Amino acid sequence: MSRKFFIGGNWKMNGDVAFVKSHVNFINDTEIPANTEVVIAPPYIYLDSVRKHLKKEVGVSAQNSYTKSSGAYTGEISPEQLKDLGIEWVILGHSERREIFKESDEFVGEKVAHALATGVKVIACVGEKLEEREANLTEEVVFRQLRAIADRIKDWTHVVIAYEPVWAIGTGKVATPTQAQQVHIALRDWLRNNVSAHVADHTRIIYGGSVNGKNCRDLSSEGDIDGFLVGGACLKPEFSDIVRTKAHL
Numbered sequence: 001m002s003r004k005f006f007i008g009g010n011w012k013m014n015g016d017v018a019f020v021k022s023h024v025n026f027i028n029d030t031e032i033p034a035n036t037e038v039v040i041a042p043p044y045i046y047l048d049s050v051r052k053h054l055k056k057e058v059g060v061s062a063q064n065s066y067t068k069s070s071g072a073y074t075g076e077i078s079p080e081q082l083k084d085l086g087i088e089w090v091i092l093g094h095s096e097r098r099e100i101f102k103e104s105d106e107f108v109g110e111k112v113a114h115a116l117a118t119g120v121k122v123i124a125c126v127g128e129k130l131e132e133r134e135a136n137l138t139e140e141v142v143f144r145q146l147r148a149i150a151d152r153i154k155d156w157t158h159v160v161i162a163y164e165p166v167w168a169i170g171t172g173k174v175a176t177p178t179q180a181q182q183v184h185i186a187l188r189d190w191l192r193n194n195v196s197a198h199v200a201d202h203t204r205i206i207y208g209g210s211v212n213g214k215n216c217r218d219l220s221s222e223g224d225i226d227g228f229l230v231g232g233a234c235l236k237p238e239f240s241d242i243v244r245t246k247a248h249l
């Protein structure tokens with residue numbers, strides 16, 4: 001089953017006007033392999049500028065969006081507003097949103113449903129914490145997070161699932177290719193058993209957590225790892241190596 005390799009670059013709350021300019025030039029100068037889709041996710045305030053100056057073959061994503069179209073929701077941004085700027089993607093359910101901002105599985109599911117209904121594609125994140133992995137709860141946690149999404153959407157065409165073990169995010173402690181592959185297989189089987197064989201076969205499941213220019217090749221050799229959601233390394237020159245993980249195939 002061929003699924004186009006997907007590389008997301010999540011800037012998180014990093015960057016400034018000068019960085020936007022240099023990073024956009026850097027991405028514009030990076031040759032994107034034909035077998036790879038690249039999407040970068042700057043902070044909200046830079047989305048418009050990035051979208052206007054970035055080459056069109058690279059997608060732009062927000063890092064969050066709300067469940068409503070407009071209204072008295074101070075500090076929130078709607079998928080409709082993202083669409084208005086030509087922003088094609090949004091990251092939802094990132095563990096930093098779940099942990100620091102106390103977003104529940106249900107809330108994430110509602111946000112995914114609203115973004116998709118608006119026509120904004122979604123990178124939906126799931127992942128277990130270290131204590132959950134150590135208690136053998138990895139599958140229970142990621143299945144629960146996925147269930148809250150699956151209960152609210154019908155069409156998975158515009159969903160990419162990002163498996164991001166919390167213990168691997170920003171820690172330099174990357175999951176081994178085997179560890180990641182095991183969870184990706186479990187997620188794909190869950191989709192097969194709970195949604196459909198078609199969705200299981202076609203939905204891209206990407207890995208996030210301390211991916212860098214050195215470990216990306218090994219991780220990508222696993223059959224169910226369809227790309228990466230990159231944090232820290234997406235801000236560095238090595239991001240072009242990650243973007244080009246599959247360039248020589």
Ligand SMILES: O=C[C@H](O)COP(=O)(O)O
Nearest residue numbers: 010169170209210231232
């Ligand atoms: O969204 C990206 C992930 O949280 C991974 O971050 P990281 O590459 O800095 O570990």
